[in-house]
Amino acid sequence: MSMSFAPTRAERAEHLDVPAYTSALDTWLSARPDGLVGATSPLANTDSYMAATRSLMHDLYSSGWSRYGWPEEVGGFGGSILHRAAMWELLARHGVRGMAAFEHLEVLGPTLLALGPSEFVSEVFPRFLDGTQTWAQGFSEPDSGSDLGGLRTRAVPSAGGYTLTGRKIWTSWARFARWCLVLARTGPTESRHRGITALMVDMTAPGVDVRSISQSNGHDELAEVTFDAVEVPGGRILGDADGGWKVAMHVLGHERGTFAWFRQCFLQQTLLDSLPWSEPAADGLLSEAILDLASVRAMSLAALRAEHHGALLGPRAAFTKLLLCDAEKSLYDWVLGTDPDLAVDPFDGAALERRAGYLFSRIVTVYGGSQQMQLDTIAKQVLKLPT
Template sequence: MSEFNAGSAPGPLAGDVHTYTAAFEAWLAARPPAFVAAARPIPSYAERVAAMSELMRVLFDEGWARRGWPEEFGGLGGGIAYRAAMWEALARHGLGAMALFEHLEILAPTLLAMGRRDFAARVLPRFLRGDERWSQGFSEPEAGSDLASVRTRATADGDGYVISGRKIWTSWARYASWCLVLARTGTRESRHRGLTAFAVDLRSPGVEVRAIEQANGTDELAEVTLEGVRVPSGQVVGEVGGGWKVAMHILAHERGTFAWFRHCFLYRQLFDGLRPAAEAEDGGPRAEDGLLGEALLDLAAVRASSHVVMDRYVTGTLAGPEAAFSKLLLAAAEQSVNDWSLADDTDLAIGLQDEHAAVRRQDYLFSRIVTVYGGSQQMQLDTIAKQILRLP
């Protein structure tokens, strides 16, 4: 699978990342038990999170997951290229997904860049080691695409804030210890200028997390209710009133660099599916070959696009509106890979057969909603139209 070979890729994977990658590949080839346990198909999200947390602990203790993060925050130094290489190698050796450690690549860069240093130094090593996990609380019942209309309120009180409100569609909140909450500290009319970001400990009194059962049978999403939750001032992320800037920093990662990490697992899914298809080959053209071609082209597009975003990030530039391209391409690739993956099945009842099939069914159904998270497809197109093409 030469196309899937991190060792020969340019850009973010260059330099002595090659040495790191080669050593990590050798470690994975010995099939460490925590890796094998996390790489098997696990339909239960509770079990998946437990297996991934254990793998993160081992990766941290062995040093692999510490490369690419600053020493002050539990890392061993070096840039995002190490992380790009680590997750791609994990996918290539058989890991199916990052589970909620997706948030390491979506939230941790912002906590590093904008959180209070002592707070970040306290929480990030625990996040990296899988001891604690994070979620992202932006959306509300009345604030999705129109994020500036967030109503959750944070009121200054002594050396801290008291937060009340309701967040929805909070990925992985059921399994998280922390949530990065966007709340209103300004007037109701202040829109995006009156927002502040807070790191809220989900174990605090006044927090209720209610899982939302999804059509694919999983409980990744949740509703988080905050009722008079006290948060110390040291857990403000960014400036008071600067929550919009924090949200945009996070979304730049969720739409941009994250596409790199996620697309590695789509290649994994595609290559896993190729084996049975090849065995069934009778020499003639098959209907699903067209779908396979589409999936490969979509993956190549998202790889190229996210590579550019990663290269820019390595040189210190956060993706701007052009991250919308990576987000759109990633969603398209996720859907076409899953269209192809289920092409030989007559219905979705395959989920009842075994764990492989159950996970495949979950992935397929989840792929139908990937055009929504991180900002809907229409909002990404709107960004491109207005901010890049300057259309009226």
């Protein structure tokens, strides 16, 4: 059933109230619109997961639901991050498995809006919201993951802007992305974090090459991206020239803080969905998973509220990220505890998905900055311990 309709002015005003929005969206989803049916059907691989999520986002945009929580200048209807938090929680409850590339709406979106050139962001952001043009995050390099200040991808001034040359790795969803937020060196190598600029790069430009990376869990959303003398127009700088570190910290504050809310929505649902397989022998693991999930839920809710009130989480987001890592790991320790054969012999599509989730949960301590780097951030920047 196709159910795309634009809300009336009165409905838009009413839905600025988060509980009213949540209840109306719940009713809409309960009628199982086409996009929801696709996104909750068995997903054979990364491509079908991405295609189904794209079409869900298209439905949510044309019906208006995904436009709440974003300002009108970028295609939104107003409201706050609490609308987005409610939307993804409901989607998880209605059976959607994850956000696919749209996780970058929450990782990159707030920074694009806060620091981006407003004309360009107003032009491209609605296409992100409606599912047609997604974004990727090009920070990590083969020799610069934890040590982001040492990155070597270089942007040199050219007639029209910059010429970009270098290599990024572990770039999530790059294969599907129309745009990539690339951190590039614009100062001398020894300038470290002071000589970095954040560029918004068109992934269809000549010289961009994306090679996907096969993961042990059967998915391939990660990629290695090469930029070979790619021309980037001068207006495509996010923040200031040589001000890329501030952009990176803004992004990481969201990736490690508010994003935990969006991720935990799906983890909570996995817990509920997996309960039928629970064995008494795994009750200890279950209680640990419940406690860890409750902790990350509480901390990420605090992050959402801080964002709602215009406060930046900054380095304190590292606490939330650590709790998210613990919760995801202990949830899947329990999932495996309920069915030890899962790791070696998954028996159907649902078991395969649980196994993929288990394997992914082993690497959550790495993305967005490794667990050791989060502890380092807390020690130095929050507790100000002597180094």
